[in-house]
Amino acid sequence: MVIMIMGSERGWKKGSWTHEEDKLLTEYVTLHGECRWSSVAKFTGLNRSGKSCRLRWVNYLRPGLKKGQLTPMEEGIIFELHAILGNKWSTIARYLPGRTDNEIKNYWRTHFKKKEDSKHNNKKLKKRRSKVTKEQVVMEDTNKSNNNENTKSYDDETKENYYNDQHNNMGFIYPNNNPTMLLEQQQSFPLMHQDYLSSPSWPDTTTADYDAFLWFSLWDFDVPQGFEEHVNNLTKYVLPNQATFGDGGTPMQK
DNA sequence: AATCGCGTCAACCGCATTACA
């Protein structure tokens, strides 16, 4: 006779959550708050582990979660921050209210994977390589043989191309389309930040300033008052091919 | 109509970190 024991060997239920389970979990959190996940089973009768309960709450039941597709602005923020932070999904999620780390992780995986998978496609590689000069190829190969640490891997290259695509498609998002440069930009950010803090007015309406401003706004994510109007004016009169703000501050591609 | 491939997303797993006795 098999005796179920408490803990990881207890035999917690796995798989999809039912509506009834969601209801029990919601009632528990409403009553006790987001803590003591390991006590959920005891108080509610749910046969779910604390981890499972927490995950369900955080990723699905928690109030204020946004459902549906990510906006272009959110996409931009994700790519921007990923270039700096890497796979720090929970950190990235903090910049996207209503989005979960799991959601962002899934998004990145499904969208970036497309490009990554192309590394198995030699035709594409040859095609892309044909765009660069013969000298560049020679130099790259020389670097590879001389110094592996300073050489861009194929993954890096794919990633970079992806950023270039994003920059071309969503130019308003990317102050720079090169991850290495982005890192440098991040390191110089305090100066940029200081400039805008001390600036009594909106930045000049050159593309560079506009990009730099958006870059700054990403870090100061509480969008300042008047920002939307400013962007709308910019996009309307100065940068007609850039994005504009729609309802609720959500930027829309023109 | 069947099935195959692909994209999406919820959920699980293992490890790291933190809190606490």
Next chain:
DNA sequence: GTGTAATGCGGTTGACGCGAT
């Protein structure tokens, strides 16, 4: 200071839906 439990995080898996063939 140490051991254990709880929590958080990132990687991975598997189910499902949908369009293409």
